[in-house]
Amino acid sequence: MFEELRQIIEANDSIVIFGHIFPDGDCYGSQIGLRELIKLNYPDKKVFAVGSGLHRFYKLMGEMDKVSDEVIKESLAILLDGNDCSRMEDQRVITAKEFIKIDHHIENYRFTEGKFVINNNANSTCEMILQMAQESGWKFNPTISNALFLGILTDSGRFQYIEDFPTSFHEAAFLCENGANPKAINDILNLTVESALKFKGYVYNNYKKTKAGVIYLTFKNKTLRRLHVSPNKAGTMVNLLSNVVGYPIWAFFCENPDGTCHAEFRSSGPGVQPIVAKYGGGGHYLAAGVTLDDMSDETVAKIIKDCDEAILNYQKEHK
Numbered sequence: 001m002f003e004e005l006r007q008i009i010e011a012n013d014s015i016v017i018f019g020h021i022f023p024d025g026d027c028y029g030s031q032i033g034l035r036e037l038i039k040l041n042y043p044d045k046k047v048f049a050v051g052s053g054l055h056r057f058y059k060l061m062g063e064m065d066k067v068s069d070e071v072i073k074e075s076l077a078i079l080l081d082g083n084d085c086s087r088m089e090d091q092r093v094i095t096a097k098e099f100i101k102i103d104h105h106i107e108n109y110r111f112t113e114g115k116f117v118i119n120n121n122a123n124s125t126c127e128m129i130l131q132m133a134q135e136s137g138w139k140f141n142p143t144i145s146n147a148l149f150l151g152i153l154t155d156s157g158r159f160q161y162i163e164d165f166p167t168s169f170h171e172a173a174f175l176c177e178n179g180a181n182p183k184a185i186n187d188i189l190n191l192t193v194e195s196a197l198k199f200k201g202y203v204y205n206n207y208k209k210t211k212a213g214v215i216y217l218t219f220k221n222k223t224l225r226r227l228h229v230s231p232n233k234a235g236t237m238v239n240l241l242s243n244v245v246g247y248p249i250w251a252f253f254c255e256n257p258d259g260t261c262h263a264e265f266r267s268s269g270p271g272v273q274p275i276v277a278k279y280g281g282g283g284h285y286l287a288a289g290v291t292l293d294d295m296s297d298e299t300v301a302k303i304i305k306d307c308d309e310a311i312l313n314y315q316k317e318h319k
């Protein structure tokens, strides 16, 4: 499946690996995992991973690289875990010499910049990198295994959201046999801070719901500042409202300092990706996000109404 991408990687001596804005475990894990795989298996190549990464994992898996504009201009850019160049955190990506992409998100429009492999059924981009490495017969080391395990673990909701359990568990076992340490990774993931407790208290005291079955919350920017949580960080905690009986869609609307709104949607059945796609957002069928122009009552009401309709249609289809 990855033959063509592997040939392009082999043909380039300088490679820069890009990840999406607001990097998560899969973004950082796939960037580090692929960088270390290329370093180990093609020691003569120069390979870098750019972006802000996940600081709390630096000690276990390694840091991100600082790369000059000149290097990017002479390099192959590998885009990971995001639809296209506009989603990448380091916008210098557009100046690269050549592009390839590996991703598991639903494609909003065709990636025309270069060759790509997309697998919507993969639980993570890290799983795809692992499959590429196995297909290529590449060697592994503990850093690579930890990094890829991190992405599989976090993007699958710790092995909940998986299409093909036997395959994913075999892959997890392979990574453990090659040095991944799930306990060390979980220990870092499980750490929390006191402000998170205050945030949870606010969520459980202030959520709203609709008759059809949407449970949601809007956060004014000043509320988020008072709670010491950024709009993006708040969005990652939308699952605080997950799996409440009678509420198949849950959502957070988080107002950014500039008045725009970062909104996250999750579902246990009705598709939310088609809803956010109407507003320029994207993601997965049951887990998607969007940036809205504002967080006015009208804007929120409109998209909540779409969610209500999706639930009612879903219920009709699944009677």
Ligand SMILES: [Mn+2]
Residues within 6 Å of the ligand: 026, 027, 081, 104, 124, 125, 155
């Ligand atoms: Mn991902």
